[in-house]
Amino acid sequence: MLTLEEIGTYAEGFLESVLDGEPLSERDAALIGLAVRVSPSALDLQGTQDYVRRALDAGASAAQVHEVLVLVSGLGVHTLMVGSSTVAAILRERGDLSISAPLDSLRQQLWDQYVGEDPFWDSMEQQVPGFLDALLRQSPEAFEAFFMYCAVPWKTAALRAYLKELISLAVDAAPSHRFMPGLRLHLANAVQLGVGRKAILQALAIASDAPLHRGIA
Template identity: 45%
Template sequence: MESVILQALREYVAEQAQSLPDGEGLDPFAKSLIELALASSATALDYDAMQACMARAFTNGASLDNVEEIIALVSGLGVHSLMASQATLLKIAAAQGLIDATAPLTAEQQMLWDKHVGDDPFWIGFERENPGFLDSMLRISPIQFTAFFDYCAIPWKIGSVRALTKELAALACDMAPTHAFGPGLRVHLRNAIGLGANRRQITDLLELVTEAPDHRGIV
């Protein structure tokens, strides 16, 4: 899927990297985990590549927790279905008279918002890239809202992989050959830069992305 959108996203990442310090490129450990992320993502599911990447990751010093954490991280790509749909669903449901989209949050909804979003800079930036997503999901289904945060937190609860490596892996998956998701890409790129990503790391990442497998599927 070499779409115009995918190409534009990759060019955007390359442009943003130009102003970063050169630094050192990806080390073999981080590279092998990012390759695993690309192979095991739901947008690839390349079984042979997954096996090879797992073996390479262990050879490069990865622990079982490291590998499982990366797989848990990229399994979260499924939430992009929520991100792309919730604001639209709320709008259409409101037009059908199924929900009041402008009603004040209930006490339960407000409690959940304060607990999971509040004034956290990460989620404020996230909402900026995904306007109305979190609020819409909360109004439609507090259960789904809570589950979203619980699932997204799993890789961070395992906590065995550096935050920068996780952000780079997520960034790679958002511009993989069979996936182009700008809202997530911009969030993960901003986070990676904030965590100290340098130009050579981003350049290496772009090379990994262009070599990533297409969606082969599993019989």
């Protein structure tokens, strides 16, 4: 079982040569706090209400607050990341040729349109090997929807890219989720965008304080 201590040890090692940088602003901390409480793995209603108020009081706009919700709602794609690759591996074991045959024209067109030669997707392939190919082969509709939905908070762009990465990092590190493939990806992205050690460790501390899922009545 992956523990919070192991997550912290990995992050500390990754950040060993990263400069301290600036701490989180009050607004950014509140938005990250909102993210880990509104995520599907927590759904802490009282915490969500509290952190919406904190974020607005700290100067966040309504558009920024709502973009957190849209961004975090994409956490459901982790079901596809883990599940699609698992199903594909089992189908391959059973000799299902559809899982390894050349792509048909529709699937090839979708691959060229959404992935192509863009190096951005190389990092995802490193963290969740075979996911995009498995998803495309099993459901072209879900493949296209994955790209379209996950792109929404990047198109509306109420939050800057560095904060989206910190939010994603925190949600992946939260006690009820602990999704290392995403954490490794977003940690690297945050550092690449210039986020310092202090802000990243603060985001992880906020994540570690998130409650377990309490249920919604």
